[in-house]
Amino acid sequence: SQELEQSPQSLIVQEGKNLTINCTSSKTLYGLYWYKQKYGEGLIFLMMLQKGGEEKSHEKITAKLDEKKQQSSLHITASQPSHAGIYLCGAGASSNTGKLIFGQGTTLQVKP
Amino acid sequence: ETGVTQTPRHLVMGMTNKKSLKCEQHLGHNAMYWYKQSAKKPLELMFVYNFKEQTENNSVPSRFSPECPNSSHLFLHLHTLQPEDSALYLCASSREGSGNSPLHFGNGTRLTVT
Numbered sequence: 001s002q003e004l005e006q007s008p009q010s011l012i013v014q015e016g017k018n019l020t021i022n023c024t025s026s027k028t029l030y031g032l033y034w035y036k037q038k039y040g041e042g043l044i045f046l047m048m049l050q051k052g053g054e055e056k057s058h059e060k061i062t063a064k065l066d067e068k069k070q071q072s073s074l075h076i077t078a079s080q081p082s083h084a085g086i087y088l089c090g091a092g093a094s095s096n097t098g099k100l101i102f103g104q105g106t107t108l109q110v111k112p
Numbered sequence: 113e114t115g116v117t118q119t120p121r122h123l124v125m126g127m128t129n130k131k132s133l134k135c136e137q138h139l140g141h142n143a144m145y146w147y148k149q150s151a152k153k154p155l156e157l158m159f160v161y162n163f164k165e166q167t168e169n170n171s172v173p174s175r176f177s178p179e180c181p182n183s184s185h186l187f188l189h190l191h192t193l194q195p196e197d198s199a200l201y202l203c204a205s206s207r208e209g210s211g212n213s214p215l216h217f218g219n220g221t222r223l224t225v226t
Contacts (some may be wrong), residue, residue: 101157
């Protein structure tokens, strides 16, 4: 079965620093989603990538999907305390099904 | 304010109790989902409903019983649960259930089984 592996599992950065979170799949990705979660709350949708080589940005967050569609990265520029939380990648387990699987999450702390 | 509302936010129940979790979406979506989130484990998909029809049951024990009376409402009926069922239960919806549209999540119900 398909699995998503996120790295690192946790990250502590100083405010203003850049950081990258990676998501690697054991199989071809059919739609890759990035979410952010605050502890004990629901997931907030950040971005969706579908095409190999695709890159999207929103404010200071940029997500990329590699050409082979088996790895994605999330890059935060000039991190702020508001970026703190758990970042999760999710992907369709196969094409045209609603079965979305998730990585284990990356916990980000931003020190002021 | 989230377009997906879950009630209650917190629930404590004994192993012999029967309770239900409720989810309502105001986004006009046609697919709804139940996920379980346990500490230090990835989100686990439990059930998927597409146009009120169950399209996925991810080998969930029968002590969890879903109900989807219409595209806007989803319930999870609980009975004779075990302490290891304690977790955050998240409901989500999407425009359609093919995996080509993002999921929108509620804030979850924190369930504790004593």
